[in-house]
Amino acid sequence: MLRMLAVTAHPDDEAGAFGGSLRLYSDRGVETSVICLTPGQAATHRGKAKDDHELAALRRKEFAAACAILNVSRAAVLDYPDGQLHRIEIHRVVSDLVRHIREFRPQIMLSMGLEGAITGHTDHSMASVFATLAFHWAGRNNRFPDQLTDGLQPHRVQKLYYCTAPASLPNRQPISLPPVTARIEIGRYLETKIAAFHAHQTQAPLFPLFDLHVARLGSPELFHLAASVAPGAVPIETDLFEGVEQQQAA
Numbered sequence: 001m002l003r004m005l006a007v008t009a010h011p012d013d014e015a016g017a018f019g020g021s022l023r024l025y026s027d028r029g030v031e032t033s034v035i036c037l038t039p040g041q042a043a044t045h046r047g048k049a050k051d052d053h054e055l056a057a058l059r060r061k062e063f064a065a066a067c068a069i070l071n072v073s074r075a076a077v078l079d080y081p082d083g084q085l086h087r088i089e090i091h092r093v094v095s096d097l098v099r100h101i102r103e104f105r106p107q108i109m110l111s112m113g114l115e116g117a118i119t120g121h122t123d124h125s126m127a128s129v130f131a132t133l134a135f136h137w138a139g140r141n142n143r144f145p146d147q148l149t150d151g152l153q154p155h156r157v158q159k160l161y162y163c164t165a166p167a168s169l170p171n172r173q174p175i176s177l178p179p180v181t182a183r184i185e186i187g188r189y190l191e192t193k194i195a196a197f198h199a200h201q202t203q204a205p206l207f208p209l210f211d212l213h214v215a216r217l218g219s220p221e222l223f224h225l226a227a228s229v230a231p232g233a234v235p236i237e238t239d240l241f242e243g244v245e246q247q248q249a250a
Helices: 013-027 052-069 090-104 122-137 189-198 201-217
Strands: 003-008 031-036 074-077 108-111 159-164 182-185 220-228
Touching: 003 013, 003 090, 003 122, 013 031, 013 052, 013 108, 013 182, 013 189, 013 220, 031 090, 052 074, 052 189, 052 201, 090 122, 108 122, 122 159, 122 220, 189 201
Parallel strands: 003 031, 003 108, 031 074, 108 159
Antiparallel strands: 159 220, 182 220
16 A cells, blocks of 8 residues: 655645645545644634634644545644744654654655745744654654554655745745655646635635635646655656555555
8 A cells, every 4th residue: 555644734734735646646546644733723814713722623623624625544633832833842743753654654755845835834844844854763763662562663754755836925934945856737636625725714814815826836736855765866756656665565
């Protein structure tokens, strides 16, 4: 079984960053998982929520609805504080992600880049830091060895990708986006990606900006190969599973 794991910071990132690819690969028989680090309770746009607790509950439901549209096999929202990921002890978060990697055993991981993706959001940058360390450490038996009981074993993910884009959003802090090394044509799944983002109804004020951005970018989702077990020159890929050894899925 081929498996793909995406690590995000907030509900709606899964759709906005790589929703088309998640659904495309699911329809190709890939088992997909999304780990969202926060319930997004510090969002500016709050729908009908009266407080952070209500907003978190609403956004968890929206995340579940979006993941259903994207046919995500396993989806989880963790309880780290929205807007404060830069204050969390790093080993704590990485340990959670490493455990999930060792349990799920993906060949491919997706996350944002260290710049914070097109918004430059600090939480996106920290999600990248945590996911990148987890990618490297999950395969080492000297990292979180306390997890290696009851049959759980180190697992070496084969490729780590950051989502990227040709330009950032306007009126944001300056960022330097990773260069494109993979171009995934999502075709008819573009509408699925939009529908999944629109499942996040508390974030409705963002829909016009998102729809405009997607219309400008078109049908490809763009990625940067950040790390691989098979280093070397990287041609522009059209399949994230190119070169993946399936026997490592067991």
